[in-house]
Amino acid sequence: MNFATSDPALMPLVERYLAPSDRELLVPVLNQLGEDADSRLATLADTADKNKPTLEHFDRDGNRVDRISYHPSYLELSKAAYEQYGLSALSHRGIHGWTGVAPHLAKYALSYLFVQAEFGLACPVSMTDAAARTLRKFGDPELFGAYIEGLTSTDPERRFTGAMFMTETQAGTDIAMTETKAVPDGGAWRLSGKKWFTSNPDADVVLTLAKYPGGDSTTRGVGLFMLPRLRPDGTRNSYVIDRLKDKLGTRSMPSGEITLDGAYALQVGELDRGFKHMAEMINTSRLSNAMRSTALMRRAVAESVAHARQRVVFGKPLMEQPLMRMTILPLQLEAEAALGLIFHSGDTLQKADAGDERAKALIRVLTPIAKHYICKRARFVTGEAMEIRGGNGYIEDWPNSRLLRDSHLGSIWEGSSNVIALDVLRCMTQYGAHQVVGAAMAEKLAALESTDCAPGAQRLTDAWHELVQRGDDMLAQSTEDAQALIGHYTNSLAWLIMAVLLLEQAQHEMTAAGTYRKLLVANSYISLIVEGRTDSTPEALAWLDEIVDGAQVPREAALKVFK
Structure with missing residues (x-):
């Protein structure tokens, strides 16, 4: 399985968000890494997980060395990440054919594939990238030039972590x-x-x-x-x-x-201003953290679909069992919605770096929203995927246990969920971030009037009016009450943002390729996840195979969700 080409959501997002010249360079590397992640890197990651690094305090002469020894599998993964694919260098120097630096989304898309094979190494890769960004932005170029050069190098003899x-x-x-x-x-x-x-x-x-x-x-x-x-x-x-x-x-x-x-x-x-400068590194890492959790969800869903299709129970494959289809559907919807938010956030970061003031305000709050919701949701998705595989999912011979163990760190790294939610509240207090996001989403929804997205867009327009007002009411309460409510409110922000982005992507895919699969995904997400309509069987269940495979579905099926 190629992790890139088998993902029904990835390539359409690449096609929409990246310029043709960037796609021409990126897609071949995505295909290469997608195949490599499944055929080589995932096996290396399983081995590295079972052979932890060890610390040697002293050498044989009694000298303090504090040397960490790594299993060869981890060293091979490091070579792939830092050198072959240049994941920490992509935002700083021209590689893979780019004469200048690649757009942020190139890094996030490639890292998303790599993390589906190996999660742990992605932490130092992200910190290497973020350290270079922070030193470049706040440090003296003459003083730190050599260090930045090392942090962004793909040369095995010169690169730093x-x-x-x-x-x-x-x-x-x-x-x-x-x-x-x-x-x-x-x-x-x-x-x-x-x-x-x-x-x-x-x-x-x-x-x-x-x-x-x-x-x-x-x-x-x-x-x-x-x-x-x-x-x-x-x-x-x-x-x-x-x-x-x-x-x-x-x-x-x-x-x-x-x-x-x-x-x-x-x-x-x-x-x-040391902490404010460090916050630059933290915020960059937080968005990468959300991307990594999205990758874990995608791998978990792919494992679940593969298992359900080959496992026969009561005379037919699990994938044909109605309750199993209802179990897999929301996992697929969550993974696709999360990837859409990562792409939108990466694109917004690119605009913010280019000086767009509105984008700066948006990415300031989109980052903690994504980190708060996606990282916590990955724990649920990977847990459900483990249960789908049953007893085999619980043992270390299969990837589910590693996916589940790794998923729990996302909610802790660079700030636990409560800390991140309070950061969202800080944004709301300082510059009315909920209103800024609400206005941006309202513009997107207004552009969907008189299209096949209109029924879902109207529901989301009404929901945004209520959510912004709810935010205003929350800020009018005492500080203690607002703090108590902000976790649930952040989840609501995430749901509605991702729902809008799914609808917007659906309109793009209908216009560019005449496909209605994404509209069925978007409408089903609104119905099942946002509105919680679990009392009736979603239309998407009948077309679940087409959804997970990225195949075409009839227009009528997508529209039937709200009829």
């Missing part, structure tokens, strides 16, 4: 509680303290936070620093890896605890 060390035992969510200290040392700084959860702890380039002299007790008293693994003279920097974490998932990729002991570091940006 990146990481961010933020979490301390007392300072995870509350960054103002950071206890790591930074003291000036000529043109550099010396950092001392402990970091509790550091993924990719042997990274070449680390961005970290520390208190600086004279800083206040808020997040403005925390500066951002670049911590290289090696000092400029080539010697090991003054920090040690105390131990590696024993984790539920992402077992292939190490996470550890770090003690900094006067470690050499360079200041990034303005001292009192």
Whole structure:
């Protein structure tokens, strides 16, 4: 199975969002990676998951080395990610035929395929990309040029990997509680303290936070620093890896605890804006996090369909059993809706980077909305997929257990769901983000009047009016009440955004190719997921095979959902 060509939603989104010149370069690489992910990378990932990295504190002469040893399967995956496909370099330099940098969506589309094979490595890949972006945006180009060059290189002899060390035992969510200290040392700084959860702890380039002299007790008293693994003279920097974490998932990729002991570091940006600068890296990683969870959902759905088609129960394949079809349908709808939000967010980020002020406001809230909903929903989808496979899904010989274990990290990395929901509330309080998003979605829905999308569009128009008003009412309540309600409200925002994007994509596919499959998907998502109409059998059940295969369905079937 080719992960790219077998995905009914991916290529139509690529066709719509990317310019012809970009598609010409991207599609061959997507096809190559799609085949590679299934035939080679997924097997390597299964092996790496079962052979965790190990930490060697001292060499045979008693010298402290803190060397992490990786299984050859993980090293092969790293070579594919960093070198062959250049996943962390795509947004920074011309590769795969691009003379300049590729659009963000090229990176997200390729990474989406890679993660369906291997989730754990995608964390350091994302942090490497985000570290380069942060240093480029806030750092002195002369001071950090060599580090940026390494972070964006695909050369096995020159490339660097990146990481961010933020979490301390007392300072995870509350960054103002950071206890790591930074003291000036000529043109550099010396950092001392402990970091509790550091993924990719042997990274070449680390961005970290520390208190600086004279800083206040808020997040403005925390500066951002670049911590290289090696000092400029080539010697090991003054920090040690105390131990590696024993984790539920992402077992292939190490996470550890770090003690900094006067470690050499360079200041990034303005001292009192360190946390704001770090937020750039965090927000970029959060969107990548949502993309990774979307990939887990897609792989889980593909596994479920493949199993249901070959497993015979009571004389016929599971895929022909009505209740199983009703089980698989919402999983497919969730996966497609999530991918649509990832593409829209990546496109919005591209426009924001180009200076579009409206896009900047939109991506600021779309990122936490996507992270909050998609990452948590992936836990449900992968869990259902495990149950569909039954006992085999529960054992480690099949990919379901790894998908489920990995899915739980998405809701924790770069901020747990509650932290992310409070970020959505912050956006709403600061600039009325719910109104900004509502207005953007209203424009999309207005463009669907007098089309076959009109019945669903009218339902969503009414729902958006109610949701924006609900947001206004929530903000008028006490802070405590608003905080209590924001989690459910964020889910509602996600549902309606994804429903609008599905309808918009359906209109594109009807216009460009005369196909009605996506309209059936969009209308079914509105009916089953948004409106919760589970008391009647959706029209989509009769056409489930066509939905999961990307085949044509009759116009009448798509329109019948709301008749």
